[in-house]
Amino acid sequence: MSAKQVWVSPFGGDWKIHSAGAGRAAAIVDDKAEAFELAREIAINKGAELIVQNLDGKIGLKNSYGKDYCPPQG
Secondary structure (H helix, E strand, C coil): CCCCEEEEEEECCEEEEEECCCCCCCEEECCHHHHHHHHHHHHHHHCCEEEEECCCCCEEEEEECCCCCCCCCC
């Protein structure tokens, strides 16, 4: 697992984009799809793992844009 993480989380009626360990949100937007696209760009630029939560707080999507330390064999 990557030490760098970018999260998309429900925030009232909006969606919050924040990095793990950051003191404040990178952005708060109205739409989950917009939050996903913005967070994906941030994760790609940071070489981080993207974690997207559903409305109930459960993790709905995880994707790593960093270095894969355990590549598949084959």
